[in-house]
Amino acid sequence: MADLATEAAVDPANWTCPAPLRDQPVVVMGHGGGGALSAELIEQVFAPAYGNPTLAALTDSAVLDLGGARLAFSTDSYVVRPLFFPGGSLGDLAVNGTVNDLAMSGARPAYLSTAFVLEEGVEIDVVSRIAHAIGAAAEAAGVTVATGDTKVVESGHGDGVYVTTAGVGLVPDGVDIRPQRARPGDAVLVSGPIGLHGVAIMSVREGLEFGVEIASDTAPLAGLVAAMLAVTQDIHVLRDPTRGGLGASLNEIARASGTGVRLRERAIPVPDEVANACGFLGLDPLYVANEGRLVAFVPPEHAEAVLAAMRAHPQGAGAARIGECVAEHPGMVVVATGLGGTRVVDLPLGEQLPRIC
């Protein structure tokens, strides 16, 4: 290109790097996005500070031996905006999220705690509506809110209402469900259409209108898991693909187990409204958050029976077999496109960013 500046000759020994993301000195939004930045924060900050073999498993809930019982234990904070959205509220999420984290170990959730951080100036009515949503969601999930806490921060130091829930449940004998147990040959099942929660939140948070109302999929999954375990206790992996979506969850499983995952793009249930919204915004449905879906790795001999049990349950009516666990490309998720090509589904860096055009 004669009249244009050209790049300097490549000299790897002397390159200067302007990359601002190499060492993040401050927390950025992506650290909470459930992707690579979240994982680095855990690996580089939290694990060294209080790491132990139980924590190192990095599962949705820890499974602990306590007085002869196998206890699943989990905690999570909920900071969603807006507090109420189509299909649910902060209260629903705070219950279902923790219940689902317990269920992903195969546990029967039993008790929850709730901790509120309230910002000065929030209407009591708002707090009451969230509390009632928590009560209703707990009843629907079959768990008891056994203890709680409330703090208030000055106006401008919070975002209305934050809720943290912790929960415990019992893991039945003979059940051993964790990402490390994925095996080549396992069928990869998803319990229903993906992306509804993330798109529902975006539609109200950003004032985007997609022509149809999209409701969050938030729901408790412990009943669905019990129905699956009634078919076989030999379910290898369960994961609820929340932040980071299906793409992040499958990457975490692939990395934890040292196996690969092969998906068939056309088998993945993506609702039209999610596909359209994602197309409009330049997002990939595989990375959009869910709150009422699970992904399961099931030995092939049980796959069809488990799939049938899922479809017979209200929370699994749209279940589908979307791929397999493979020995090739360990740690990597690959999708066969509808046209017959392939692409890698990587762990997202942080939150997805809408494209310019």
Place this chain on the structure above:
Amino acid sequence: MKYIDEFNDPDLARRLLEEIHATATRPWALMEVCGGQTHSIIRHGIDQLLPEQVELIHGPGCPVCVTPLDVIDKALEIAARPEVIFCSFGDMLRVPGTDRDLFRVKGEGGDVRVVYSPLDALDLARRNPGRQVVFFAIGFETTAPANAMAVHQARRLGLDNFSLLVSHVRVPPAIEAIMTAPECRVQGFLAAGHVCSVMGTAEYPELAERHRVPIVVTGFEPLDILEGIRRAVHQLERGEHRVENAYPRAVREQGNPAALSMLEEVFEVVDRNWRGIGRIPASGWRLSDAFRAYDAEYRFDVTGIRTEEPAVCRAGEVLQGLIKPTECEAFGTACTPRTPLGATMVSTEGACAAYYLYRRMADGPAQRGSRIPREELNSIG
């Protein structure tokens, strides 16, 4: 799905592919101009399905990638000011400036907001009269009319706390620059459909004639792209070099007259720097004198910016179609989406990011010569 599935039909795609395979008798190199097309090609694995003779070269059409470093540094400086609400499309937030990015500025307390339209930024200005609202107006002919409209509205509403940081670029001068480069290998173009939906196709016949290259206006769904390739290869095999519109559902020859008149009123054509490429004559827009009051570069004193690009980064050569991303020594090693050296690795439309995200099949982070063996393709799914 209505309007999408029709352009993603595997049977139709197979037929188009068979025709391309049957038509191509010699090696041909086509450039898809637009980053959105690159993204779609890689996302759907289209390049793996083409005959060996048909090579796709990725063009400079990623607006995030080509925004110059000095403009990004200006954005960072403006965004860090306490009186400013800095609004941007999402994918600009992660693009590295000289020593940080907009996410970092946000993390350090800057009021940086993702918007989906410049009119959202205008609304913020209306609701925050005590703040300065700046919109980062980057992009090609596609985004420019809406940005022009925002400025127009700001003046009509008397909003003097709204301004644009403008870095708009134009496609035809870039095609001209690519074709006049001595190393140029491009023999045909898939022109960006959405650009043509605004600008029409009037600028292309002269380019096609002078450089003797077919230019096929092409959309973004898989079948759009395959049809564009089919038509371009067909012309090349016959020794033709015409402008064809393979995206008639969106593109008219005369473009969008309302958008064009808005552009003409608000912007004027200037020379512009393209990141990684250099200065291209008449390749950009800036606000015209009548709207200079809404130009953030004039409103905020951001002169004296000193920038330095990493020497190892070959994004410029990628953007000009001179090398594939995997031919860069830093690809997948020193340069990843986590540690990007150049904007082509940051933007989801960037060729390097597209290759990195969708094409790593080996155990290691990078796989050179990334064409996936046919047997691997067949064994999947």
